[in-house]
Amino acid sequence: MKKKLYTTLLTSLMMASAVSAQAADDLLHVKGKLANFGDSAVVAYGTFGGETKQTNVVLKDGTFDFTLPMKEVSYVQMATPATMRDQDRTRVLVVGVPGETLELTGDMKTRYDTGGSKFYQQYHEVNLMLENSSKEMQEYSMGIQKRLDAGENRKQVMKEYREKAAEIEEKAQQRMLDFVKQHPDYEASAVVISFLEDVKKMEQAATLLTPEVQNGRMKSYYSFFIDRAKQRAEAEEKASKAQATGVQAPDFTLNDLAGKPLALSSLRGKYVVLDFWGSWCIWCIRGIPKMKEYYNKYRGQFEILGIDCRDSDEKWRAAVKKHDLPWLHVYNPENSKVLSDYAIQGFPTKIIVGPDGKIVKTIVGEDPVFYTILDELFGKK
Known part of the structure; x- marks a missing residue:
């Protein structure tokens, strides 16, 4: 009887151990201490290209210890609530591997390092x-x-x-x-x-x-x-x-700030910079002061047509007003084919269209080369 009871108990312990091991394989253990992080973190995680999940974590004097359910290799972002509101940039971004232990140590004002399991x-x-x-x-x-x-x-x-x-x-x-x-x-x-x-x-x-x-x-x-x-x-x-030089720029018609249709072809006869941007695009916003400077520098020699991308109508209008953008603007709705027709890959993208309606140059990103080209086109006039 005792032997049977012992065997049953041993079997139960082995089964519990197996379940525990299986559960551990589906978890990422995250712990450590990060100075100057704050007292709370928003942890976002998910498979690459898949659904994002989110949880909140409390830090005590920068110390944290938590687990995340994880069955596949995923990304893990640990950020301050202010960062999630675009008011800060304090975050940690790492690759999460189930069954492992990640240790994060350091100071968010200088550097942090990873360690832990193998x-x-x-x-x-x-x-x-x-x-x-x-x-x-x-x-x-x-x-x-x-x-x-x-x-x-x-x-x-x-x-x-x-x-x-x-x-x-x-x-x-x-x-x-x-x-x-x-x-x-x-x-x-x-x-x-x-x-x-x-x-x-x-x-x-x-x-x-x-x-x-x-x-x-x-x-x-x-x-x-x-x-x-x-x-x-x-x-x-x-x-x-x-976007190659010499290609005829595809014509399009989108609504302007007044809600009236504005066609690219209506600007034929002058140089036009198609500025593909969005209020959410950090580099687009950072480039605005320089854009304004050159718009005024060569005022009348070219036009800028801002094409808003991936914003709501309200956010688009608010951004134009907030940054006091003096050039032409149109709203590009989700069902528009303009991004596809121009094969836009990144933001900002600036496409210079000549008076004949053909593409002169395409510049992706906030690149100083754009302003050099404007100087070459209009500086001698």
Whole structure:
């Protein structure tokens, strides 16, 4: 009787242990201490390309300890409530792996580091490598900005930057590939793939991984980024054709601030800058002062047509009023084909259209080259 009772008890304990182990495999344990973070955090997490979930966490003197239900490799963002309201930028963004323990330590005003279980020890090595790989570019970019601020010739400086930056970036990419070569058995090496710039390099890095890592739990992670890079490459090829110099700019008609239809073709005979922007786009907003400066500098020689993207009508109108934007504006609704017709890939995108209705130049991002082009077009007049 005692033997039977002992056997039953042992079996129950083994079953409970198995259930506990299974449960632990579906959890990410996050703990640590971060100075200057605040007393609470909003934690957002979810699979890459999938649904986002959210929970709130209380910090005591910067210390936290919580678990997240997780069955697949996911992203995890831990941010202050102010950051979630776009009033701050205090956040931690990491790759979450179920069954692991992530330890975060440091000071949000200086730096924080990752540690914990085996995966996150490897992840820390990856982060240090990525940080070192990006240093040369960061330092070079800061030097370029100082030269521009000091009044050096913008055209010459930016020409040098484009040539030198490509060389520096290629070196950084090679360092990343070298890390994967040296650590093919690290699961965290799969994270490097998401930082590589083109599909060929990403696929090369994937083949460098051991079969165990290639086909293990990180497969969904790196496959997502490779698939997305392929889609981006296809979209960029379409954009290069749609936005190429000499291509006839597709005509469109959208409603202006007065609610009246405004057609691009109605501006034929003058230079027009199509400014694809949104109130949510940080770089779009940061570029407004310079845009205003050049709009006034060459007033009457060209027109700007702001094309709002991914805003509600109310937010669009509020942004135009808040930033006191003096040029033409139209609202681009969700069912519009304008973004597709122009193959817009990023924001802001500025497309200069000539008096003949053909594209002169396309500039993606808040790039100083845009203003150099305006100087070349109108500075001699």
